[in-house]
């Protein structure tokens with residue numbers, strides 16, 4: 001098959017799979033739930049073979065391009081980042097497959113129904129994608145918000161929830177980088193915890209949902225890929241501050257161990 005034929009084939013598979021798993025009537029309810037929780041689990045959004053191929057692709061990129069991060073980040077109240085990452089630029093430059101799925105019209109059209117507004121390409125090239133691997137006891141993606149509104153997270157591999165690695169969320173909160181007040185938000189609001197199995201996928205309203213992964217309580221492997229999109233409000237945002245820890249080995253707002 002030519003590259004064009006392969007891409008058309010993926011697109012067709014994605015659309016057929018969405019038609020099979022989601023009725024038009026179910027979409028307003030899913031949108032409501034997403035609005036309420038800032039989170040919705042939707043593993044059926046992708047056919048199994050594309051989820052399997054995504055895992056193989058992430059393993060290939062981790063093998064070639066992963067970098068370890070161990071730091072605390074001032075702009076999120078010194079919460080930890082302890083994991084290996086593949087940066088957005090490495091992913092964009094080295095995976096035709098991931099670029100194609102990210103731009104799938106069928107996927108975007110469906111996500112816009114869940115999100116209730118247009119999904120725009122991520123305004124920063126360094127935040128379009130992220131692959132992380134939690135691997136050691138204590139590994140965690142500590143409490144934070146995203147710079148941009150929507151993150152589709154594919155849980156490609158996860159250990160049993162007894163080991164940690166679940167996602168915790170506090171929806172309807174927002175990020176002031178100079179005074180993040182995370183512990184106050186945690187004291188004032190209910191925290192929801194979501195466990196996963198390998199192959200899960202969720203959509204997160206990342207800019208207004210405070211979230212973290214529960215630290216691993218032993219060495220184990222948890223791998224995810226994050227695809228991020230912006231929204232129409234992005235033009236009003238001010239994203240100053242050198243805290244782009246995923247893109248650079250050392251940033252001004254980070255404390256390193």
Ligand SMILES: O=C(O)CCC(=O)C(=O)O
Nearest residue numbers: 130141153167213224226
């Ligand atoms: O690993 C996860 O489930 C969360 C990832 C995340 O919060 C992020 O990539 O910003």
Ligand SMILES: [Fe+2]
Nearest residue numbers: 145146206211
């Ligand atoms: Fe996040």
